[in-house]
Amino acid sequence: MPQSPPLVRRVLALAAFLIAGLQAPAWAAPDDCPGAWYGAGKKRICLPLGAASFADRVVSFTPGARPSEAPFDNPAAALGEPDYQRTSRPDFVSLGCDGTLVLAFADNVLVDVDGMDLYVFEVGPYVEETELAISADGRDWRVVGRIEGARADVDIASVARPGERFRFVRLRNVGRKGCGGRHSGADIDAVAAVGAELRLSFDAAVLFDVGQAELRPQAQAELATAAARLNAMGSDIRVTVEGHTDSTGSDADNLRLSEARARAVWAHLAAEVALPAAAVTIRGLGESRPVAGNDSDEGHALNRRVELLVAPGRGR
Ligand SMILES: [Ca+2]
Ligand SMILES: [Ca+2]
Structure with missing residues (x-):
């Protein structure tokens, strides 16, 4: 059998990979969890809804007293799947000191499941202190807690009533570390509902x-x-x-x-x-x-x- 040229082999491998991806959505093989992403500290995060898990829309963004510099002040960089590659690329938004970002889920909702429900993909080895709040309607907010250091996930069990569904998440930078400059405040790449419908x-x-x-x-x-x-x-x-x-x-x-x-x-x-x-x-x-x-x-x-x-x- 003649050997395929490398380009053809690579195209075939890519096609096989894509077809495998289509045939095996995140929920099809729960033990294996192909809908996994890697968060802070290379932690493996399994998202049962796969790519539909991520925040879809910016509702509002207030950069705070000491905002970060353009182009790292673009709130839309926190939407969709994590895509951070390096700090020189604006694939994430730096919230600014006291900066507040409100995001909405469109094709999914956040619900309380066993264990963690919400995961924030922050850039860098240290998660900068950020207060998280959730809302069903974008008006009535409930503070869930803070992420900081090695912790980038929250459990909403303490604020969610049984059967409640949340469409909005608010992130507010509350740390004094990393305040001011180009990347002022917490650097957010993506926000995922782990507990989701x-x-x-x-x-x-x-x-x-x-x-x-x-x-x-x-x-x-x-x-x-x-x-x-x-x-x-x-x-x-x-x-x-x-x-x-x-x-x-x-x-x-x-x-x-x-x-x-x-x-x-x-x-x-x-x-x-x-x-x-x-x-x-x-x-x-x-x-x-x-x-x-x-x-x-x-x-x-x-x-x-x-x-x-x-x-x-x-x-x-
Ligand atoms: Ca939970
Ligand atoms: Ca991003």
Whole structure:
């Protein structure tokens, strides 16, 4: 057999690696945890949701009294997967002394699981003192604790009530060490929800006609994609289906409509996703959990939605 040229071999190896990655998502082999990243002190961090675990959006950034210098003051560098390579590259954000960064999760939520729930990927061997707080709505904050030194993870058990889901994380630099200069304050590369559920949100206007709970034909494609994602997570999952409305109309009508819509969504998905009834929770929350202000058409549209929350298997 003739030997392949090195480039071809490398391309084939890369293709095999990528295909293996597609076939083995983080939750498919819990013992092996291919969705592992390496944090401070080369600590291996297993993230059951893989790349979906990381913060997705900057809500706000206040660089504090002694800010770091550009380009190390870009809060977006803390989004997505850890990508730090060296201190001369702006792959991370330096918070500044007393700097405060608020991040949001979009396709996932933070939940309390056994042990650590939240992990901050900081740059450098020493984690600079940073206070962490979490919030479900971005308004009501609960301080979880501080990370410092060799510790970059927190357990939210002491502040989370059973079943609560959090979409926001706030990091506030509180240390005096490393204050001022180019990289002032804590250097944040990425923030991951270890305790996490996947969150798939559907625009009610795509799934339903106004005031109705019968799926429109256009809903099929959206829900087929969702079914494929659920099936890729295996059978050891728990699903919560939540219906939500805007604030127009009475509370009672909105509760009824939101629950009927959540039921319609699961009735459709159940044909493709085989799960025992005990693994599925369906509820209507009416107008009680807005994700945007109810003072504009855009806000109303964002609030009218059905959410699927998927907890990965805990067989680790
Ligand atoms: Ca925990
Ligand atoms: Ca980064």
